[in-house]
Amino acid sequence: MRELVEESRFRVSETERSQMDDQTPRWFEPPTLVIEPRRSLFDLDLGSIWRRRELLYFLVWRDVKVRYKQTAIGAAWAILNPLLTALIFAVVFGKLARIPSGALPYIVFAFAGFLPWTYFSQALTRCSASLVGNAHLITKVYFPRLMILVAGVTTPAVDFALSLLGLLGLMVWYGVSPTWNLLALPAFLLLAALIALAVGLWLAPLNVRYRDVGHAIPFLVQAWMYCSPILYPVALVPERWRLLYSLNPMVGVIEGTRWCLVGGERPDLPTLLITILVTLPILLGGLVFFRRMESAFADVI
């Protein structure tokens, strides 16, 4: 037995030696991990997310699986939900309020706006609630906490992909043909994910501390929806408010996604530039804020 122990020690030291510079004496061997009170604010350690990417896959996989367990029609809900919502809005806003939708049938116009919005609102809601929802993990095991948020904005992408099928059906029905613009779709989806993550990075830690945030989010999402060109085209917004309006980063995303999916007005470059310029500081500030709050999650949650 002693031999066994000695042998395994030898094996461990062998692998360590291979990682070290030959000139380094053994007693300078660096620790694998140093645990200290506060890490630097700007040490975001994004590499650890990459190293544990399999966990990200499993977290998303769990959320998708659990979401449709014990439902009769399962993932069809991902298509039905936005479709039925768009149908209601098509009746109210398209037929009764007669909001113009350009060359497109109103329901196609609304649905193409609803898809990215549904994705975004789910991503934001999940991301903001993710830390509190995974409290049992946070207090019992370590992994990069950011992973939970990234999983939160990734999971709804599966629903998004499914609901594209619904859109395809609508397009066939109304004779709207897809274009090569479709190739730009991933870029806009990524942008939506980054915006959701950027806001989530602020809201999720606040939610850990103050559960008020959880109550405020549905309202935030609803207000944000009416500030985005989902049910109406941007052209309906008075010219002089246009600049202020496009400070909402989702304006560029919704317009862009709709352009990818069903054609129509292409979002102009300044709008997209503003979208990115607004998102970046929120995202980077969010990362620093998250990092700062991270160490206290297990104590406060």
Add this chain to the structure above:
Amino acid sequence: MGDIAIRAENLSKAYRITATHYRHDTLRGHLAEGLKSMLQVLSRSHSQKETFWPLRDVSFEVKRGDTVGIVGRNGAGKSTLLKILSRITDPTSGRAEIYGRIGSLLEVGTGFDHDLTGLENIYLSGAILGMRKTEIDRKLDEIVAFSEVGKFIDTPVKRYSSGMYVRLAFAVAAHLEPEILIVDEVLAVGDAAFQRKCLGKMGDVAQEGRTVLFVSHNMPAIARLCRWAIWLDGGRLKDTGTPDEVVAQYFASGREPEGEVNYRAHGQRAPGSEAVRLVAARVRAANGAVTTSIDARNPFTVEIEYEVLRSDVGLRVGFSLVTPDGIVVFSTNDADGTRDADHGEARRAPGLYISTCTIPGHFLNYGQYFVTIGADTPLIQSHFLVDRVLAFVVEQTGGVGGHISDGRQGLLRPELPWIIDRAE
């Protein structure tokens, strides 16, 4: 340094507690608090905040390949230490260096999702605990065999019996292969056979030359498995040494007898879980008075007062009687009388309860006894386990042996029926 696995230097953890902190944790409450403390700073009055140190200036080294046990009473800082070393919470000051891949096991079933099947949970829990998918693929058959759940592996775990659930959860954890393994009192759940299996597995891990750090109230297990022991008391390092020395000293450190403990003022820091919280416990003599001195001839009661917060968990509350040498005289719980198939676990509506046990007179021998109280949901969760929280002395006041003080051996001193017959 090549043979060091963990080096902790002056690790400390502090919490700031205020009276309102726990109850009014809303934005408005906090803003009001912030404003108040700003005013206090301006007026130079002292803040009401108290600093509480669950861990203070703890330094130690663990050699590579050693198995180290951590002993100490509840609130001694054991769990806090493990949480810091597992990176779940940051230390307030001090530092720790870890040499090697570290894995920790602070509960059975980390990451399990009730809606997923056993197989799905193996992957999920494995990934959360730090295994690669290929690693899980490779060990899958072994894990399934160890868990003994067999054909139920494709059934959602919410339909599992509590025993199956725990076995599967431990099977996943047991197949983690970090160089340094940190284990909390996970052995407090499960039946005796399961606990033996866990201990056996821990012994295997230690023999493979990996470093193990574990907390347990199971002193014989510590003595058997560990090469070194660390004793924490009140957040500080009290002693380190061979398990035999440390365990002996730990037991010798019996406090002044205490007939009653009350956790009412502790709020959420009272021992307990989200389902049950300990409120108080006391020893009462036959006349109803709270006491630390029991007449050997008379019955007395042990009362455990607790608050049930959730009604959906089965519950049993009980205690063990322990001698100053650490020998358990007996264990009993309030489900003993019931004869349910399901271990007599009873669901109780939320509210305040008192479970009272009467210990007969003419039963315990003279001497000092400690009471370790606990509550659990059998095989699932330990809600609280407070080590030797009460103490009392059984006084020599007659009874068996009459007024003659005969030093009888044994823990018990029962008055048993004897018949003396003339054989002829």
